[in-house]
Amino acid sequence: MALSGLEIYKLLPGGIKPPHPKANCKECGFPTCLAFAMKLAAKQAELSACKYVSDEAKAKLSAAAAPPIRLITLSADGRKIEVGNETVLFRHEKTFYHPAALMVRVPDTLSAGEIATLARTVADYKVDYVGMALRLDGLAVESVAGEPTRFAEAVAAVRAAVTLPLVLVSEDPQVMAAGLAQTAGVKPLICAATAGNWEAMAKLAKEARAPLAVRADSLAGLAELTEKLTAAGVEDLVLDPAGAARGFAGSLQMLTQLRRLALKKGFRPLGYPIITFPYLAAAEPDMEMLLAGQQVAKYAGFVVLGHFDPADVYPLLVLRANLFTDPQKPIQVEPGVYPINKPGPDAPVMVTTNFSITYFAVANEVESSGLPGWLLVADAEGMSVLTAWAAGKFDAEKIAKTVKGTGIAEKVNHRKVVIPGHVAVLMGELEEELPGWQIKVGPREAVDLPRYLKTAW
Amino acid sequence: MPVIEVPVEKWSGTVRSVTLGATAAEGGTRSHVVVVGGERTLPFLAFEAKPANRPCIAVEVRATNPAEEWAAPLVNAWGAALGDLVAWVKAAEAAGTDVIALQLTTTDNAGQRMNAAKARAAVRTVLNSTGLPVIVLGTGQAELDNEMQVAVAEEGAGERLVLGPCEEKNYRTIVAAAMANGHLVTAKTPMDVNLSKQLTVLIHDMGMPLERIITDPTTGALGYGMEYGYSVMERLRLAALQGDNMTQQPMIVTPGEEAWRAKEARAGEGVPAAWGDWARRAVNWETMTAAALIESGADIVVMRHPEAVARVKKMIAELMAA
Numbered sequence A: 001m002a003l004s005g006l007e008i009y010k011l012l013p014g015g016i017k018p019p020h021p022k023a024n025c026k027e028c029g030f031p032t033c034l035a036f037a038m039k040l041a042a043k044q045a046e047l048s049a050c051k052y053v054s055d056e057a058k059a060k061l062s063a064a065a066a067p068p069i070r071l072i073t074l075s076a077d078g079r080k081i082e083v084g085n086e087t088v089l090f091r092h093e094k095t096f097y098h099p100a101a102l103m104v105r106v107p108d109t110l111s112a113g114e115i116a117t118l119a120r121t122v123a124d125y126k127v128d129y130v131g132m133a134l135r136l137d138g139l140a141v142e143s144v145a146g147e148p149t150r151f152a153e154a155v156a157a158v159r160a161a162v163t164l165p166l167v168l169v170s171e172d173p174q175v176m177a178a179g180l181a182q183t184a185g186v187k188p189l190i191c192a193a194t195a196g197n198w199e200a201m202a203k204l205a206k207e208a209r210a211p212l213a214v215r216a217d218s219l220a221g222l223a224e225l226t227e228k229l230t231a232a233g234v235e236d237l238v239l240d241p242a243g244a245a246r247g248f249a250g251s252l253q254m255l256t257q258l259r260r261l262a263l264k265k266g267f268r269p270l271g272y273p274i275i276t277f278p279y280l281a282a283a284e285p286d287m288e289m290l291l292a293g294q295q296v297a298k299y300a301g302f303v304v305l306g307h308f309d310p311a312d313v314y315p316l317l318v319l320r321a322n323l324f325t326d327p328q329k330p331i332q333v334e335p336g337v338y339p340i341n342k343p344g345p346d347a348p349v350m351v352t353t354n355f356s357i358t359y360f361a362v363a364n365e366v367e368s369s370g371l372p373g374w375l376l377v378a379d380a381e382g383m384s385v386l387t388a389w390a391a392g393k394f395d396a397e398k399i400a401k402t403v404k405g406t407g408i409a410e411k412v413n414h415r416k417v418v419i420p421g422h423v424a425v426l427m428g429e430l431e432e433e434l435p436g437w438q439i440k441v442g443p444r445e446a447v448d449l450p451r452y453l454k455t456a457w
Numbered sequence B: 001m002p003v004i005e006v007p008v009e010k011w012s013g014t015v016r017s018v019t020l021g022a023t024a025a026e027g028g029t030r031s032h033v034v035v036v037g038g039e040r041t042l043p044f045l046a047f048e049a050k051p052a053n054r055p056c057i058a059v060e061v062r063a064t065n066p067a068e069e070w071a072a073p074l075v076n077a078w079g080a081a082l083g084d085l086v087a088w089v090k091a092a093e094a095a096g097t098d099v100i101a102l103q104l105t106t107t108d109n110a111g112q113r114m115n116a117a118k119a120r121a122a123v124r125t126v127l128n129s130t131g132l133p134v135i136v137l138g139t140g141q142a143e144l145d146n147e148m149q150v151a152v153a154e155e156g157a158g159e160r161l162v163l164g165p166c167e168e169k170n171y172r173t174i175v176a177a178a179m180a181n182g183h184l185v186t187a188k189t190p191m192d193v194n195l196s197k198q199l200t201v202l203i204h205d206m207g208m209p210l211e212r213i214i215t216d217p218t219t220g221a222l223g224y225g226m227e228y229g230y231s232v233m234e235r236l237r238l239a240a241l242q243g244d245n246m247t248q249q250p251m252i253v254t255p256g257e258e259a260w261r262a263k264e265a266r267a268g269e270g271v272p273a274a275w276g277d278w279a280r281r282a283v284n285w286e287t288m289t290a291a292a293l294i295e296s297g298a299d300i301v302v303m304r305h306p307e308a309v310a311r312v313k314k315m316i317a318e319l320m321a322a
């Protein structure tokens, strides 16, 4: 929990009782200790500027400055993922920062060949959504057989095939040790320490310098484990709420409680990101994806999927992209002229807005139709066609300004421009704003553009 | 061991309970009623307050066959029922719908403009084919909607239908018809907390009791602006729980319509291989959109595909089981 200026002041030389002899000495560059405290609270000064703060006060201040949900990093050969460090319960309050990492389960009962194929499929999966390449984040290799050699082989097979961040899943320290032996170059998540094995797992985590997940089926059970582990010197922890917390209702409630405890109470023992395994509670793939979606929204840091199917992961990745965009600024593209499929002077001219979703909906249609075109993107402050129109950011004047400002008239030998079907009402006004141009009303939805360009242009 | 005090919010407000449908005892002919709303906490947080009424699913049916316009996975799922309102209503019941949502259209099967008489006939057919409560949604074209909804309101007098959408530019006629015949209305505004409150006030000022108004905060499909609706719904629900009287209406949204407009649901060919199998992806699109909206506070979701309905129903049952 961040401290207020006054709370900080009480730890500084001027605020302690009795005050330090150097109180208000101005060496920090501020007139008084209180003024310095206020700047610290506003994060406009560094504590190191005062030489007279006691070690005890320093420890308190740095603990208070730590984020309420610890940032955890997994890495593999240069590729890394970060989760945690969230600051709000609802995205509208500010934004969600670190998208839940989506990992795919690799059971060690598969053959080495099957493992390599699955690992490559996951690593290669990439889908374009409004100009962003959406991908899965890593693999969770699980010991099903409970057998060290087998697990080591499975981890080795994954490592030979791909360079992705990993979670290693086993409650048996011996099995885990065998798996960890295969992870040179990787900082995997060790999953999981339990009430029964935590000492051995702590040792492995320290040796491997890797984060450790703790598994328990109650808040108290999780907190007890994290306290023991931090006392033992393992600081990078992840929470794995098990038992009833695996299913729809249990997960929503437990994860909400964890987020609230971390953010509203500053409760350190539970201030860590969370890992979930939706397939354990939802056996059918369809329901698993729904549960995974719930956990992406509320409030998982790592979600391990039990299966890979592009028709399932694509909607999940889009959901994640949607919920983790900054609600204050819509995703936008630069206004201007976008040539598609090498347009010449007779190619059609179309106009749209600079909201990414809108732009890509249109650009992708034109591109995949194979037909050349000039797409003019108006500066509509990142709003969709109708939103911008309703807000007065995509009116006849703005469209005319875009047509003139882009100098498209010099690039084409005709004077025709297609406007979105949804703003057909602008036709008359636009004819006045753009004398000499023929205004053509296109279809309402971009999907129908290719046919329109073939038949009606 | 540190003491763990789970932060439980002491909300001062409650979402209103709204009853859809009327049985014979209440002046209608429905076999039972459906009550929505009544929440005392954010969705499904049973540790904070006892769960209220279960969110409900309304399957969309039409008197005009949409087979030409709808995507293949949707058309295949309903088959010939799309061209037969009675069969469609029965199939929707079999799919597990809680309520029937009759979506009015601008034209009939012959391509002729719809009108009062045809809308009246359609709602009569639906009322005669099912004992479930019925929602009747207009086309968004003010003049036509007013004409049709007045006839629908009269035809269904006493049935506690839900008539909508009432929008800022067009609500008086529908609200008056609903009041005169004992119905409810939906109040639709474009994803804005203040506009939503304002429209509730305007409708209430006409004399409509708050227990008969359902808010439609508007939504977009997954990938097409869904997150804006998601956040507006979370904000509306938080305001309701904090005691803001004019935000305490249950919420209705239309993920079916929105999701099936998305290219991901509509297009089977010429799309990236990474999108996966068409039918599966399309159903996922609707399911995921509806699920996210329910988790952000929706009380009624209007849906289209029977498989998506089954999954969302199952999800709701699991969430309520706590």
Ligand code: B12
Pocket (backbone or CB within 6 Å): A330, A350, A351, A352, A353, A355, A357, A358, A361, A362, A382, A383, A384, A385, A386, A387, A388, A389, A390, A391, A418, A419, A420, A421, A422, A442, A443, A444, A445, A446, A447, A449, B189, B190, B191, B192, B195, B218, B219, B220, B221, B224, B225, B226, B228, B229, B258
């Ligand atoms: C998300 C959304 C918002 C978001 C903004 C998102 C954004 N960055 O633009 C928020 C919540 C902020 C918002 C605000 C408002 N909104 Co709004 N919003 C929507 C919503 C739900 C989805 C819009 C969307 O993203 N669509 C997806 C994109 C891809 O669609 P699109 O841009 O139209 O592009 C498609 C086509 O037009 C076509 N196309 C695009 N370009 C071109 C070009 C050519 C040549 C062709 C042929 C085709 C073509 O292809 C695309 C795909 O098919 C719609 C309702 C709905 N479900 O559609 C309402 C809607 C657009 N909003 C509306 C309104 C009124 C508003 C507000 C004015 C409300 C208010 N008073 O506050 C504000 C205005 C903003 C402001 N003042 O700041 C109304 C507009 C009513 C009207 N018919 O004029 C709508 C239709 C809702 C409604 N039914 O009332 N909104």
Ligand code: SF4
Pocket (backbone or CB within 6 Å): A012, A013, A014, A022, A023, A024, A025, A026, A027, A028, A029, A030, A031, A032, A033, A036, A049, A050, A051, A052, A053
């Ligand atoms: S350096 Fe600043 S904060 Fe430290 S004692 Fe002097 S005045 Fe106070």
